[in-house]
Amino acid sequence: MQRIGVLTSGGDAPGMNAAIRAVVRKAIYHGMEVIGIKRGFAGFIEGDMEPMQVGSVADIIQRGGTILRTARSEEFTTRAGRARAYANVERFGLQGLVVIGGDGSFEGARRFHEEYGLPVVCIPGTIDNDIPGTDMTIGFDTAVNNAVDAINKIRDTATSHERLFIVEVMGRNTGFIALEAGLAGGAESILLPELPFSVEEVCDRLMRGYRRGKLHSVIVVAEGAASGLEIGRQIKQITGFDTKVTVLGHLQRGGTPTAQDRILGSRLGALAVELLRKGHRQLAVGVRNGRVGGFALEQFLQGKKMIDLEAYRLAGILSI
Numbered sequence: 320m321q322r323i324g325v326l327t328s329g330g331d332a333p334g335m336n337a338a339i340r341a342v343v344r345k346a347i348y349h350g351m352e353v354i355g356i357k358r359g360f361a362g363f364i365e366g367d368m369e370p371m372q373v374g375s376v377a378d379i380i381q382r383g384g385t386i387l388r389t390a391r392s393e394e395f396t397t398r399a400g401r402a403r404a405y406a407n408v409e410r411f412g413l414q415g416l417v418v419i420g421g422d423g424s425f426e427g428a429r430r431f432h433e434e435y436g437l438p439v440v441c442i443p444g445t446i447d448n449d450i451p452g453t454d455m456t457i458g459f460d461t462a463v464n465n466a467v468d469a470i471n472k473i474r475d476t477a478t479s480h481e482r483l484f485i486v487e488v489m490g491r492n493t494g495f496i497a498l499e500a501g502l503a504g505g506a507e508s509i510l511l512p513e514l515p516f517s518v519e520e521v522c523d524r525l526m527r528g529y530r531r532g533k534l535h536s537v538i539v540v541a542e543g544a545a546s547g548l549e550i551g552r553q554i555k556q557i558t559g560f561d562t563k564v565t566v567l568g569h570l571q572r573g574g575t576p577t578a579q580d581r582i583l584g585s586r587l588g589a590l591a592v593e594l595l596r597k598g599h600r601q602l603a604v605g606v607r608n609g610r611v612g613g614f615a616l617e618q619f620l621q622g623k624k625m626i627d628l629e630a631y632r633l634a635g636i637l638s639i
């Protein structure tokens with residue numbers, strides 16, 4: 320294999336740059352050429368692509384976001400859009416493709432491979448960590464640390480004013496960020512879309528803590544479970560506590576990637592190139608039990624990844 324393309328698609332995730340860097344440098348190390356595709360599948364369709372050199376990825380390992388930029392392309396979900404992208408595969412002489420993104424990007428890559436046979440390796444990059452088939456996605460660790468950092472800061476002001484704070488975190492329709500940030504941030508309650516909850520029970524817990532002398536509380540709400548504003552309104556109505564709501568939003572997706580995300584991006588990027596070199600035609604790379612590996616792409620597209628119930632129970636016990 321002589322020439323491959325690389326793109327990032329869907330929501331950006333810290334550590335994507337480390338993965339791009341690894342793809343480019345590992346490929347060049349083996350004498351291959353790399354074409355960088357801008358703005359995900361949108362740039363693929365438009366032919367917004369250019370050759371990358373060793374220097375193209377200099378000084379990016381510590382930067383959040385993605386230097387290739389990203390997009391969510393509606394057009395690539397259509398046959399006509401994918402046909403336009405394939406014309407660019409021929410124009411640029413691509414013999415393989417590395418797709419870095421989330422489940423929507425993986426699905427696009429799978430369809431493209433099935434229709435045109437272009438070898439493809441997918442790398443899981445999303446802060447949500449919601450991709451089955453891998454224990455960890457690139458960007459998740461940084462997002463959790465960003466959320467914990469915010470919770471720490473909120474606690475300072477919450478204690479000073481003896482307030483209750485609701486912190487809404489991202490995760491789309493999953494609670495992976497909420498659970499880890501809540502456990503690490505010592506949240507009094509964690510509301511997840513995967514598990515039923517009752518606002519009355521949350522209030523009971525708050526009242527118990529209050530009676531025991533607690534001066535402040537932090538409740539972490541996954542965006543997929545409920546709106547933080549609405550939960551705040553209901554709790555205030557029931558308890559009468561001075562309640563404030565912070566929606567962390569896109570803050571969680573930015574900033575310098577943690578060492579863990581840089582290492583994961585580097586390892587998965589290099590492995591993706593290695594697998595293409597070995598002639599694999601449709602795989603995803605991921606991490607299982609601490610080891611990176613290549614796996615059937617379908618395993619990353621089927622089923623639903625479950626949150627760690629033990630961690631959830633532990634968070635409840637420790638925040639009594």
Ligand code: F6P
Pocket residue numbers: 330421445446447489490491542572
């Ligand atoms: O998938 C990553 C993510 O940040 C989700 O957690 C969030 O729901 C969504 O993307 C936000 O999307 P956008 O950046 O398009 O508003």
